[in-house]
Amino acid sequence: xxxxxxxxxxxxxxxxxxxxxxxxxxxxxxxxxxxxxxxxxxxxxxxxxxxxxxxxxxxxxxxxxxxxxxxxxxxxxxxxxxxxxxxxxxxxxxxxxxxxxxxxxxxxxxxxxxxxxxxxxxxxxxxxxxxxxxxxxxxxxxxxxxxxxxxxxxxxxxxxxxxxxxxxxxxxxxxxxxxxxxxxxxxxxxxxxxxxxxxxxxxxxxxxxxxxxxxxxxxxxxxxxxxxxxxxxxxxxxxxxxxxxxxxxxxxxxxxxxxxxxxxxxxxxxxxxxxxxxxxxxxxxxxxxxxxxxxxxxxxxxxxxxxxxxxxxxxxxxxxxxxxxxxxxxxxxxxxxxxxxxxxxxxxxxxxxxxxxxxxxxxxxxxxxx
Numbered sequence: 001x002x003x004x005x006x007x008x009x010x011x012x013x014x015x016x017x018x019x020x021x022x023x024x025x026x027x028x029x030x031x032x033x034x035x036x037x038x039x040x041x042x043x044x045x046x047x048x049x050x051x052x053x054x055x056x057x058x059x060x061x062x063x064x065x066x067x068x069x070x071x072x073x074x075x076x077x078x079x080x081x082x083x084x085x086x087x088x089x090x091x092x093x094x095x096x097x098x099x100x101x102x103x104x105x106x107x108x109x110x111x112x113x114x115x116x117x118x119x120x121x122x123x124x125x126x127x128x129x130x131x132x133x134x135x136x137x138x139x140x141x142x143x144x145x146x147x148x149x150x151x152x153x154x155x156x157x158x159x160x161x162x163x164x165x166x167x168x169x170x171x172x173x174x175x176x177x178x179x180x181x182x183x184x185x186x187x188x189x190x191x192x193x194x195x196x197x198x199x200x201x202x203x204x205x206x207x208x209x210x211x212x213x214x215x216x217x218x219x220x221x222x223x224x225x226x227x228x229x230x231x232x233x234x235x236x237x238x239x240x241x242x243x244x245x246x247x248x249x250x251x252x253x254x255x256x257x258x259x260x261x262x263x264x265x266x267x268x269x270x271x272x273x274x275x276x277x278x279x280x281x282x283x284x285x286x287x288x289x290x291x292x293x294x295x296x297x298x299x300x301x302x303x304x305x306x307x308x309x310x311x312x313x314x315x316x317x318x319x320x321x322x323x324x325x326x327x328x329x330x331x332x333x334x335x336x337x338x339x340x341x342x343x344x345x346x347x348x349x350x351x352x353x354x355x356x357x358x359x360x361x362x363x364x365x366x367x368x369x370x
Contacts, residue, residue, distance in 0.1 A: 007104065008350040014161045016046035017148045019054075020108065021350070022100040025169045026119070026144075029136075030292060033119040036168065037097060038095055039104040040085050040148050041112045046162075050150040052086035054115040058123050060303035061141045076243065078303065079123055082154045085113045104109075107345065119170065124302040126169040127288045129249060138243060144168045144304040166350050172289035174207055174329050181205050182280050184324045189226075190316065195223035199322050201312050207327040210287060213273050214326075216252070216310050220268040228262035230315040235276045237287065240305045241370070253287060253308075274310070276328065290327045 011018040021038035028034075042052055062074040088095070096102055096114045105112050128141035149163035183202035190197070200219040208214050214235060222228050235254040241247040254276040262268045276287060291305040308328045313321045 004344040004346040007345050007347050009347050010164045010166055012162050012164050014046055015152055016043050016162045017052055017164055019146065019164045019166055020104055021166065025171050027171055027173050028125055029173050036117040036146065037101055039101060039108060039112050040242055044111065049085055050152060052148065052150045053082050053084050053154045055080065055082040055147040056117040058144050059143050061139065061143065062241065066092050079120060081117060083115060085115050088113065089223050094364045103345065121294060123170065125172045125289065127304055127306055129304065140304060144170050162218055170331060172292055174292055174327055182324045182326055184322055186321055186322050190224050190226055193225040197222050197224045197226065197316060201254065201310065201322045201324050203324060203326055207329060209329050213275055216272050216274060218270055218272060218312060220262045222262045222264055222266055224262050226316040226317050227264055228314050231260045232257045232313050233274060234311050235274050236309050236310065236311055238307045242305055243303045271345040286326050289329045
């Protein structure tokens with residue numbers, strides 16, 4: 001049986017508008033971002049002469065949806081763009097940009113109309129910070145949404161019965177760097193010890209993908225009089241909330257505790273393997289990719305910034321540590337789609353539960369990554 005192209009659909013409650021999209025994840029390739037495209041199908045009878053619009057938005061949330069402190073709602077639209085799709089502002093041919101749009105227009109008939117958006121360069125990627133057991137209600141997220149609605153004009157209050165909301169994700173991709181692999185060397189001196197302790201931590205490359213084991217190389221030359229023990233390594237996810245606050249959250253997403261020791265006058269050279277995977281982090285729905293901020297973009301516009309580091313710790317009559325940063329990127333972005341798209345299509349309901357990383361409970365609310 002020949003493969004079929006899955007197309008996601010969602011219909012408004014009054015059946016006046018329906019949205020069809022071929023994907024829900026849109027990749028930021030650093031030098032360009034996948035455009036958002038789809039088709040809206042209308043029911044002229046249900047519309048009763050109203051216009052139809054499609055909106056693309058990027059929103060930053062901090063705290064509960066209903067949270068309001070001193071009259072300031074912890075929600076900010078980072079980007080909103082609305083386009084009228086019916087009545088048409090241009091011919092369908094000029095508004096149709098992709099092959100899947102052409103196929104959908106042919107299949108769905110004369111009441112189908114295309115829409116097309118391009119992301120600006122300064123937008124962050126989808127991410128959410130999930131609350132821990134003691135942080136009830138402290139949800140934080142950057143979310144993207146496509147909304148189709150009808151009305152006399154685009155500024156009037158949107159009727160939920162005549163609108164469709166679809167949560168999408170903008171996800172980060174970064175090609176593997178060909179530059180020098182990350183390396184950190186530190187020297188520690190101790191009281192009553194004539195010689196120091198040398199600690200070297202390095203990785204084979206800078207970029208790792210979800211699901212890929214992370215191999216960290218450790219070299220310890222203990223010329224001091226101290227005995228080194230309790231060596232451990234961990235991968236820490238650091239989230240900086242740069243909008244509304246300067247909150248910082250650090251979460252260990254992989255850890256390796258060893259019985260290795262380095263007595264005085266000896267050396268250790270060893271490779272350790274860490275697994276920052278979803279299976280080992282049940283508190284998370286999906287580990288977020290590292291934030292890659294373009295040089296000309298303000299950090300505050302990103303809402304939240306996510307980074308990762310490997311931390312090496314050991315005991316030498318006191319705690320000694322070294323750390324190194326690296327880039328963590330979603331694995332499935334690496335897989336290139338087959339350029340020969342199937343001619344046959346199968347429609348599936350656009351349900352929020354199908355997107356991993358859902359944090360909010362309502363189907364109209366947005367899932368992201370954490």
